Amino acid sequence: MTTDYEIFELGDFALQRGATLRNASLAYKTFGTLNAAKDNAIVYPTWYSGQHYDNEWLVGRGMALDPDKYFIIIPNMFGNGLSSSPSNTPEPYNAARFPKVTAYDNVRAQHRLVTEHFGIEHLRLVTGWSMGGLQTFHWGALYPDMMDLLAPFCGSAKCSRHNFVFLEGVKAALTADDAFRDGWYVDKPHKGLRAAARVYAGWGFSQAFYREELDIRTLGYSSLEDFLVAFWEGFFLDRDPNNLLAMLWTWQNGDISANELYNGDYKAALGAIRAKTYVMPGQTDLYFPPEDSRNEVDNMPNARFVPIPSIWGHFAGGPGTNPVDIKFLDDQLKELLAS
Template identity: 35%
Template sequence: MNTFELGDFPLTSGDTLPGARLAYQTFGELNQARDNVVVFPTFLGAPAEVLNGWIGENRALDPRTHFIVLPGHFGLPPSSAPSNTPSRPFPAVTVADDVIAQQRLLEEVFGVREIRLALGWSIGAIQVYEWALRFGDLVRGIAPIAGAPTPPPWTKLWLKTVVEEPITADPNYAGGAYTSAASVSGGLARVAHGSALTAPPRTFYYAGADVWRTLGFDSVDAFVEGFWEGFWLPQDPNDVVTQARKARSAWPGAEGESLREVLGRIKAKTTIAAFTGDALFPPDELRQYAEWIPGATFRQIDSVYGHLATFGLAEPDVKAIDDVIRHALES
């Protein structure tokens, strides 16, 4: 993992993030024309390396032909986050701040002035929309998958009630001044349990289907503990709260603009994909976004995993997502 030192970074709020840093990984080589760049930001609670499995020879993201950059975002270590930043309190950051920092990384470190594709899912997709609207002259194509330019109302509620409030309501959280992250493990466990209930579709748990067994678990409880607690319990509580609040407040347009007006300004060639059973970013809502973006393409992927399909847990999902990425790169 590499680190880009941003110095004292001015935030869109007018505040400053002191000694800011952005973690990132790269795969492949930048070509002479510097036009083979794919930016692939990550999602809530997931460091860049969780995306490594989508990159490889003969895959849609082939490092032999593309220069693939996996940038982190603020609130998620090892990028600047409450858990690794001495200043207290950690300033409120936005998705716009993330993308501005990512653009500086590409320009100042690699001299990139054109992006072939900005790709991402969930909160990564929120960053992708920000890329298209803030740096529209740089971005040729975008592929937001299972994500939106701003979280739909249900998803904002999910970020607050499933992710943020179980942590902040934990008595050991102490307003963010807890003695150790482990002392707030009860709150993090409740985030895990709420995620297990709401992120997969209900059909994931249907008796007889038992989709969770395909992941190697012999009971629902084992799935919740091994998959969801395994994901959330190692996280720092303040880091998670920062990311959830940042995602919930995301808005890529001007004050007073409608979402339809905002999306109508996107110039990049757009490929949107959604998964059946995804309650966080349902296909019907994402299909509407595609209708508002000039020339956009919409693809619905049938999956028993819902929002979890972004983890690439089943070969059909992997193939379908690779096909979406390949289409976006060839458009």
């Protein structure tokens, strides 16, 4: 089987919460060419359940993330099925025994890829959607002198209590299926996956999106039920439940201050981010509402609040669903990269 990505071998990778991932691997894909000065690199991490190819909609000639100008690295998150995950880790840390991985762990692994494998000491930009935004904030707080620019969009520096509760609903749906068997399933727990999809459906897009019937009028589904089955259930059914739960734990425990650098001082962690930053929430995002982003910007020394004017909710930020939102994002990234 041919793959369109490469693997960086991390060896025995000690995790923040005490376990060690033996023979850990970080899957990644690159676009463009690293220049001689090694100063044209962009890191663009993946999101919840997404893999590198789900990020490619924002990369292209003439776009902000232009491979003719920049060397773009898309590292896959732990748990996404390509990097070390419940679905591909051998016993004894396989399946339900996969260890707890934090966003801090992900970004430390990515930092090793960037510095050890590519020999890059400075990044032009780190950017990402959703959990990619969480990792972007971590890059800024953990390595504040390493990049010029940051652009987290439709994401947060810390999982809010409300966001945590939403994810409890997803987790409950996945694990309630009898076939789940505490993570040791033989047959795919399709009832749980379909239920999780329907929990997600009420949050991924905004009230206005549904009110305007954009699922039918713009995306072309024949009815609301058709959208719930074909789009949402279809989206979840090819995912591995243990992988989803591993990344869900990472998301719920996302916090840029939960490490030995900041010891839980969230404002200090935000205040340490030196890079020029555009924090771009979706105006109608139900996961990461603009007021949370406003609070982040108020505690950052060099950040600008740039809400995405969209009724597409969380999906204003990806994965390439609405052309108008893509153009807005791309324009903002061009402006930031030109500064």
